[in-house]
Amino acid sequence: MKNTRKTMRDTASRRFNTVSVMQTPRSAPGDLAAIHIRHQIQAGDLGLIARAHGLIYSRECGFDETFEAYVATPLAECVIRRSPSDRLWIAERAGRFFGCIAIVEASPSRVQLRWYLVDPAARGIGLGKRLLQLAVEFCRERRYETCILWTVAQLTGAANLYRWAGFRKIQEKPGVMWGVQVVEEKYELRITS
Numbered sequence: 001m002k003n004t005r006k007t008m009r010d011t012a013s014r015r016f017n018t019v020s021v022m023q024t025p026r027s028a029p030g031d032l033a034a035i036h037i038r039h040q041i042q043a044g045d046l047g048l049i050a051r052a053h054g055l056i057y058s059r060e061c062g063f064d065e066t067f068e069a070y071v072a073t074p075l076a077e078c079v080i081r082r083s084p085s086d087r088l089w090i091a092e093r094a095g096r097f098f099g100c101i102a103i104v105e106a107s108p109s110r111v112q113l114r115w116y117l118v119d120p121a122a123r124g125i126g127l128g129k130r131l132l133q134l135a136v137e138f139c140r141e142r143r144y145e146t147c148i149l150w151t152v153a154q155l156t157g158a159a160n161l162y163r164w165a166g167f168r169k170i171q172e173k174p175g176v177m178w179g180v181q182v183v184e185e186k187y188e189l190r191i192t193s
Contacts, residue, residue, distance in 0.1 A: 032126045035098055037091045037134065045090055046075055048097045053117055057178075061154060064179030075115060078104055087138050088115070091127055098122040101131040103138050103147070111139055113149040116158065128158070132165050136189065145192050153183035162187050 054068030078086055085105035091098045099118040103111050113135055118128045139147050149167065151158055159169075171186035 032130060035091050035093050035122065035125075035127060037089050037130070039087050039089050041079055041088060041090075045088075046072070046079060049075060049090075049100050049115060049117075052097060052100075052119065053115070056117065056120070061152070061178075061182075062180045067178040070178065071115060074104075075102075078102065078114075085111075085142065087135075089131060089134055091118075091122070091131060099127055099131055101135050103135050105144075106148075109145040111142075111144050111147050113147055116149070123157075128161055129164070132161055136165055136191075139189075139191050143192060145190070147189040147191060149187050151185050151187065153185055159185070159187075165189065 050068050050072040053071040054063075054065065057063040057067050058065075078088065083105060086103060088100065088102040090100050097119065099122060101116045102114045104114050105111050116128075116131065116135075118131070136147070147167075149162065151162070153159075153172070167187040167189045169185055170188045171184075173184040173186075175182060175184065177184070
């Protein structure tokens, strides 16, 4: 069973690498100014977001296919609900997906940051920081008191951005999820006092 999972992850990784190698030369973002960030949901967005999470996290963290389902289910519920308290941003250039982030209301005063992802081809140009800024600005505009997020310890680059934005780690929880050992981390940002 273990070898089957490894083979599946290797296959997903090769498939992702093939897509990246084929697309990056002709559609790499270049710089942040070349990327359009929108929050109007369009047909196909949810599938792109779930697929990108599945492929990138399989390649970079060894997560199995259950992670893609973990992303897809609440993402679909969020879009079906269509609450003005929630917002999903999508970064793209010429129709190519480069990243996303979302704020989802948990209560009238508390929200959760979710589905934060930057395509490897767009890392290092400030896109991750810009997406995080948009999410935090939205929270401030809506006067939420607290924003929380869950991540895993191995995502150190994202953790650096969370701390840069003012989040602080408030909890750690080791366990097995998505076919691998993880240390879940919970971060919190106090927005209003």
